[in-house]
């Protein structure tokens with residue numbers, strides 16, 4: 001049977017683009033469908049605009065520090081519209097780069113909402129297209145809890161489209177998206193109230209990291225309401241009133257409510273039931289080669305239950321192309337993935353938390369930590385300390401986890417990620433000469 005394409009990819013986010021380009025490099029005919037802008041959540045509505053917002057926010061801390069360093073006072077007020085326009089320009093540039101790369105690779109780009117008609121036939125905005133293999137890379141979208149008034153709350157996607165800077169924003173959630181926006185909006189000089197259902201932010205991270213991040217957020221002026229849930233959101237003149245329970249405050253009144261309470265795969269409207277692709281707990285079920293329960297259909301990225309990170313979507317997209325079109329079957333190792341919270345404060349982590357290590361290795365686990373004043377802060381922010389921590393298996397001396405809260409944590413932990421993945425020992429750390437003066441050198445002098 002002849003098909004229009006050897007591979008059809010649904011969704012031009014990081015996973016879909018990576019797979020399409022590599023498959024095309026193997027010489028097969030590839031097309032990719034996108035219903036929005038090319039680049040996906042990462043480039044258009046996620047990592048990139050979020051990081052640009054972090055950069056914008058970082059200036060206010062620098063301006064404060066500049067004064068201490070002798071530069072005098074700098075006005076700490078952002079022109080929101082100017083920043084949003086600059087951000088949109090940068091995003092459009094990146095999206096155009098992806099379009100160019102797809103074109104150069106020989107991948108045909110087709111715009112439109114896509115759904116399955118049968119296991120080899122798709123409907124792309126009314127056009128019928130056939131393909132031998134199909135890759136689903138449709139990503140995910142934010143979900144809001146089913147609570148009265150939650151229609152007034154916006155999600156991360158709408159945060160990047162706000163026409164006006166909120167004077168006071170309530171952020172509901174306690175994981176990466178909530179904590180990152182809280183840090184950024186605080187840096188951009190909005191008043192921020194973070195509503196956390198748990199006893200502290202960043203559940204499932206190392207306890208020392210959770211404590212240090214929250215301490216710095218509070219020191220920076222973010223109001224963190226812990227053990228608190230939102231019962232109802234009411235619209236009032238010029239804003240919204242949130243009715244709260246469980247914590248020390250019953251209500252809070254704000255101009256904007258951001259809901260960062262999780263994401264779910266974008267599966268509605270794909271008509272997956274027509275093609276026998278199994279969905280488990282809302283995500284597409286795949287084997288280690290990203291194959292679904294329909295043998296010619298595959299899935300990568302946030303529409304599966306694998307970790308929801310851009311590098312994961314790219315890695316599994318490439319492994320799929322190598323396996324199916326490059327005659328090099330390979331899987332992706334999901335262990336020891338470094339991750340970061342590149343906000344104010346910055347934090348990053350790789351490997352096991354202390355609690356996870358103790359559960360796995362028991363009493364032999366040794367932790368080495370240091371909370372120190374980085375040199376920069378000796379003039380600017382004497383109370384703000386950096387935290388570093390190594391979790392080590394006392395029996396083998398292997399480093400099981402590395403964690404950091406402080407400036408440059410993202411870049412430092414990215415590099416330590418390689419060492420931890422390769423089974424580095426504490427003795428290797430001790431034998432490594434640091435670069436002085438730096439924050440990273442402290443990892444090599446821990447005793």
Ligand SMILES: Cc1cc2nc3c(=O)[nH]c(=O)nc-3n(C[C@H](O)[C@H](O)[C@H](O)COP(=O)(O)OP(=O)(O)OC[C@H]3O[C@@H](n4cnc5c(N)ncnc54)[C@H](O)[C@@H]3O)c2cc1C
Nearest residue numbers: 011013014015035040041042046114139301302308309310
């Ligand atoms: C606010 C935020 C910040 C983030 N920050 C980071 C970060 O700092 N680092 C990190 O690693 N990860 C981050 N992530 C996660 C990261 O964005 C995702 O893991 C990544 O984008 C997943 O890539 P993907 O290719 O699976 O899907 P996506 O990037 O979601 O792309 C899927 C694409 O498919 C399209 N699509 C969906 N359905 C259809 C259809 N039926 N027909 C046609 N097209 C369709 C969508 O329009 C979209 O463009 C962040 C996410 C958010 C929301």
Ligand SMILES: NC(=O)c1ccc[n+]([C@@H]2O[C@H](COP(=O)([O-])OP(=O)(O)OC[C@H]3O[C@@H](n4cnc5c(N)ncnc54)[C@H](O)[C@@H]3O)[C@@H](O)[C@H]2O)c1
Nearest residue numbers: 145172173174175176177178197230260261262263308309
């Ligand atoms: N922003 C980033 O840096 C980044 C980076 C990579 C990946 N991601 C991915 O984005 C996805 C979504 O992140 P997220 O932070 O939105 O969600 P999440 O699923 O990681 O966490 C949801 C949070 O919302 C809270 N919550 C849920 N219901 C609530 C309610 N009714 N009231 C109060 N709190 C409630 C939970 O306690 C939890 O802390 C994750 O899969 C994450 O891996 C984000």
